[in-house]
Amino acid sequence: MQKTLPLIATLATLAAYPAAAQDAAAPAEAAAAVSADVVYIFNTLLFLIGGFLVMWMAAGFAMLEAGLVRSKNVTTQLFKNISLFAIAGIMYWLIGYNLMYPGEWTMPGVIGEIFSPKGIDPVGAGVADDGYSSGSDFFFQLMFCATTASIVSGTLAERVKLWPFLIFTVVLTGVIYPIEASWQWGGGFLSEMGFSDFAGSTLVHAAGGFAALAGAIVLGARHGKYRPDGRMQPMPGSNLALATLGTFILWLGWFGFNGASQLAIGSVNDAADVSRIFVNTNMAASAGAVAAVIVTQLVYGKIDLTMVLNGALAGLVSITAEPLTPTIFASILIGGVGGAIACFVVPMLDKMKIDDVVGAIPVHLVAGIWGTIIVPATNPDTSFVTQAIGIVSIGAFVFVVSFIIWSILKATMGIRVSKEAEITGLDISEMGMEAYPDFVQAK
Amino acid sequence: MQKTLPLIATLATLAAYPAAAQDAAAPAEAAAAVSADVVYIFNTLLFLIGGFLVMWMAAGFAMLEAGLVRSKNVTTQLFKNISLFAIAGIMYWLIGYNLMYPGEWTMPGVIGEIFSPKGIDPVGAGVADDGYSSGSDFFFQLMFCATTASIVSGTLAERVKLWPFLIFTVVLTGVIYPIEASWQWGGGFLSEMGFSDFAGSTLVHAAGGFAALAGAIVLGARHGKYRPDGRMQPMPGSNLALATLGTFILWLGWFGFNGASQLAIGSVNDAADVSRIFVNTNMAASAGAVAAVIVTQLVYGKIDLTMVLNGALAGLVSITAEPLTPTIFASILIGGVGGAIACFVVPMLDKMKIDDVVGAIPVHLVAGIWGTIIVPATNPDTSFVTQAIGIVSIGAFVFVVSFIIWSILKATMGIRVSKEAEITGLDISEMGMEAYPDFVQAK
């Protein structure tokens, strides 16, 4: 086993018993007590329930981001969130799924569907030996693709033009995400190397974060955010109730995100494992929130609600790479460290003048890396080197390709609204529609 | 098979393979691999999960409508939405269920329950041969009744009096909906004719839309909406964040609405079919939203968020009549056309001076008709003639009866608040309670 730091050694010890139990394994005859048909129905149900919970996360991102932007940009942010989810559905069907699972089974896009007699299971023709319905699998996988796109929109808020954003979403959901995800979940080289990312701390969250980071760099900060005197101009979110609602929605959806990533609930062991995942996911979120309470109280002297929300989300992202093997205590440590990291990365980004409106980079990119790199502490079948290779491969690919796409969009159609439009707010300048027209705005 | 238009021919071609597969049918022995008890539990679970998702749609309508009315009418709109849901529960139990399923099984209202030993399954006495618990069926069916009522409240917002609205809701949920729904789902004449409306594009959505249309005509437009110079006075919604949240809630709930309308998930084939329905439902919604993005960009030069929300909902309504047989591509076409139709019907209604505050008529009535009439394009067991008969029968019945009820209410107690009350806003004039009392209102 690899060398470990002291904290990691503790975590490994804590994780020892489930790993040992895993070695002992469950008797094979237990699983046989459930017929193939019943297994198929249970697994399909898991994907459908998990899928609708992850679909609900799209609403969570929409509310979180609508709450964290200023009121003059809310309509635009809402529009981006619902349209990116719609685009993800179409692009993942048209191109993405086939890129992600090459050769496994043909999920033809529009061309294929017209000329080929293959697709998701035809009406009334499920195949028990598949283990689950292809439709439920497609539904569940699609929601992960959409989540990756949701992460990007918050960072670039309040200054990006609508159509370049939509075009980037087309490329991200149709090509970038499916390619990098195929490296692991499509049976690609990372999977063969032994990289481990249970539900996608890196494949989904850090990937979304890298795409956001590339966009933020190409796009630049909001006007007036970083003042000439070196100080930062606070631009507080307009509706913390929506931001909190969004966080609760994401927390709820994450049970589907991580829980259904077990991919099976048709045996006693799988059902017990899905339960472990639910518990660990909840504990990591709790710990992330509590860590942010403590850190902001100690460092700033006042508890910061938006940091607490981001702390909970960072806890969730952190546990996503491995929600199964940790003990509850290990989950608390992993989530708590993730939440604390997010609190410290927010001001660091500001020092680097990278303007991330909602904190998606600390939460999804940085906590995603943390969650992925710490997997070997609780899962002995993984190694820090392989985890690092996975993070670097995916990070480099997503960041570079995203940077190129954003740069091309910038050079051709432009990706940023005019300074006047930005000061007026995108709701008036880009969409001609205010989110809260009846209320008198400050200033 | 019936004659088809070119588009419809394409759709029919696309749909050919699942239909073929359906003909081949699944081997009967596959279903037998699941015991009657397990089938019962799975089916019951489907109804319960589907039911709570459709219940959640009531919150979606509440948020959508609260977001699309002006701030001075928000409390009233919220009240109408929660009270209509409560009334639907009681009326559907008291009268509706027995009207809708005559003779099938006795679900006695208050009188019956006191004097008769029959009702939903007694405690600890489920019957495996029923295929699902009667309580779960009642729960699921009730939610469809409530949805029909939810559709009406948005159209009539900002001017209808509270009590006449509640009385209409009593009649709609206790009598009108159960009668027309019994024609199909209660084994009535439409069902015998071969009319096909899987989850209720017409039975629920167009029916709600017809009731709303009748109310809008009897009630008249809001003061000042249609100006003497022929131009329309925009009256923008007060909170687009809530409207977007409501749309996401409805999108989520629709997986239960359509998915659980398969009525069974206790076999491999049913599980695969429910999955198809989830996928197609999501795709139609995505396409409806994208269609609205494109249409509003091209026609108005600016993307209109409320149209995009309505586009997604119109896509959902469109696929509801047949979410199972279409291929994904056909679902995208059906939903996309539905979304585009909604965009064009909104200004048409305004030209006819029918004042539909939230766009429920374009979304639920018009897209509902579209979805129902297009069923034969993907489901060869249906015909355009029968579909048209179903739409006309239900439309005529619901419209005429609703028109009569609204007219009686108008002649007796009056259905419209005074002009002064309307200008002040219903929250102050009718309820004496503002939704956002702390915030300074524009004008």
Place this chain on the structure above:
Amino acid sequence: MQKTLPLIATLATLAAYPAAAQDAAAPAEAAAAVSADVVYIFNTLLFLIGGFLVMWMAAGFAMLEAGLVRSKNVTTQLFKNISLFAIAGIMYWLIGYNLMYPGEWTMPGVIGEIFSPKGIDPVGAGVADDGYSSGSDFFFQLMFCATTASIVSGTLAERVKLWPFLIFTVVLTGVIYPIEASWQWGGGFLSEMGFSDFAGSTLVHAAGGFAALAGAIVLGARHGKYRPDGRMQPMPGSNLALATLGTFILWLGWFGFNGASQLAIGSVNDAADVSRIFVNTNMAASAGAVAAVIVTQLVYGKIDLTMVLNGALAGLVSITAEPLTPTIFASILIGGVGGAIACFVVPMLDKMKIDDVVGAIPVHLVAGIWGTIIVPATNPDTSFVTQAIGIVSIGAFVFVVSFIIWSILKATMGIRVSKEAEITGLDISEMGMEAYPDFVQAK
């Protein structure tokens, strides 16, 4: 059978047939048709689905309370709701679960987890004979503990200091709730006496209400609430849309709260019973809302939306003690009476100058007692005396211990912000962060 009042006699008659059916019992062989593995998976699924629905109730409380406080206290209220949920997770794991289920199985806290090889089911090692996974049980139970804490935060809003509130939450979720809940659900003396509280009208809701009441008394009313002239100063909630959303969320979550408290869905009978519970839960909520509509119309001459919301919630609380045995009609009566009671208790509390900002005491404490005491009317296996003993025992324990804790906190660190801070609002004074900074506030 015990003596009954006339209303109760009617209820008992109505409930007669399910009770009779219960006596007849279902044939044992029916249950045997489902293998132990499949039962385990179904039961685990019930806990997981029920658990995530109850988790969602935390968001419901957050929205309800954020909507019912004034805008200057919204950030603080949101923070308290998300942090109490996080704290509940950690404390229930660390101490609570072991206190609540002593000797049944060891769920070690941090110390135990490090030194002991026991905890929730290890990875891949579920035990079919357990009937459900220990992780799913822990997840579900945890959510009840968190709900108890959620109830307290609303009552004490707008004046309590942050840290004392968090410390009380630590004690409530780690010690107070687990101890009183163990008396019934941990197999303690109330359980042995035959006390019956299906999903916790008293164990969760009245307990939370008693803790809130103790806090309200020690804390005192908001400045200016009760004027020297004996009149009450209205302090209306700032966002009724959020309050309504919160109520819908709670209504939805309650299907998990009551439905999954059946603790089993692996047989036809259990599935039918869970369905009964869903129906009855919905009906009690509907009746509670309708009762509040009628009562406020008759008593105040105007319908009061916040009373209708509380009426629905009181209906839900009322049915929670026994959602299984009542007929639908009995559920309507139980919920309707609960909703009416809440309407009358609100002004009574004001007369007693107990300042309950969101109405948690009428809804959770008083309706909780009503629901618990009425159980024998529909469940012949219970008695009014035992029910009363249960209520008094739990009420006395929770109230006294809470009163002592609040008093100690008051004497040491102080539990109330300064008058100036209260007038300014806690968002600025305690957290330095407004919830709606872009909007101009009235006054």
